[in-house]
Amino acid sequence: MTEILARNAPQTVRRSRPESVLIETYGCQMNLYDSGVLEALLRNRGFEMTRDHAAADVIVLNTCAIREHAESRVIGRLGELSKYRRDNPDLRFAVIGCMAQNLGEAIPRQAPYVDYVLGPDQFYRLPEYLARDPESFPVINLERGTFDYERVLPVNENPWINFVTISRGCDNICAYCVVPRTRGHQRNRPPEEIVAEVQGLARQGTVEVMLLGQNVNTWVHRGQRFDDLIGRVSRTDIQRVRFMTSHPKDMTPDIVARLASYPKLCEHFHLPIQSGSSQVLSRMRRQYTRRHYLELVESVRRHFPHASITTDIIVGFCGETEAEFEETLSAVDESQFDSAFMFNYSVRPGTFAAEHLPDDVPESTKQARLSRLIELQQRQAEENNRRLVGQTLEVLVDGPSRRDPERFKGKTRTNKTVVLDGQTDLLGRLVQVRITQTDAWTLHGTLL
């Protein structure tokens, strides 16, 4: 922490009413969705949004706790941002989301200028709290809740693509993972609510929705299953549907087969393998084997021949031997992933692994293994992409290219980025693009 600008003792209230809010979002898509909901709720209550820290009356950090680094980054960021308090003593800080839940009152203890600490089940109360000052700060609310906020359509920076959360929390027991602690048990949103939200977004111009959950395939509601939900969402005016994340133990071959009957469903599946060794998977308490995973990949490829499959991998989990790591390399080789998020194992206090399994793979070994894995994965992604040269793909054009603002970028059904030339009237449209050139991350193409 850089500097302490307020005392930790509860402050008495003598602040002007806040009007403009700035939200910074860290972590996964679920946090992006929650920030979008919060923004909509704030706007409904008459707050304005700003991107200028110096002009903000409230700075909100929507945070992640998945690895140690995610948390230390936010602590560092809070220290940096505390300087704005100097010019504006009325400035309020809110820390919401997974790290808020995980660290609770330890946050204002470290950063005494933090006024609100709200967990992932309570963040939506922020507008209410801002409208009516409490007796004293900080306000800490980490209770589990039911999300009884008014119906709003989440705001997304990119209006063509939106997220829709279908379930919150997670009932799995992965030994390394903090999410069940931060987000609690799985709670499924009713299908009527999900469908109404998707339809509302489609009416506003959203072309593609990604349905979100930590484990979407176990979504159920009064006898309806996940694939029934995909069917219902497909019958709205939305043009593309995708989902994330599937747990390999719950993405069964019959679900895969049934999903193949929905043409709006995009051929992209995020199937986190975590490790290619059955022994490591068992220590991770992932509840599937290497063989089950590889068969799942095969079944996806059988039903969706043009599918892209992406994954998450943890390197250097407790007790991982060289031979076990090599099984991960060979599983990656067999699976031909289009992209992968790859991480060194990071101990999360309170998890099963933190309490029962020693973190015994040296940092240097983790780093060396991660580098080998990344190299293999990139080579593979490049090869996969090279095979697309000459093909015509459907692209949703969704903004200017990051590298070259004169050009446009878009997304294929397989979730790959394509850079192309064109005019602004292409924005938000589904177009056919012939792929001319590729690398590991991006495709380049010409509009047909």
Ligand code: SAH
């Ligand atoms: N629900 C999703 C994952 C959510 S977390 C699933 O089941 O796959 C996103 C990814 O972060 C995980 O897939 C995992 O690869 C990684 N991760 C989670 N906990 C971790 C930890 N303690 N150390 C390193 N990576 C971790």
Ligand code: SF4
């Ligand atoms: Fe974490 Fe496992 Fe749940 Fe994913 S499925 S959020 S890795 S506990």
Ligand code: F3S
């Ligand atoms: Fe997402 Fe991070 Fe929470 S990955 S669920 S924001 S711990």
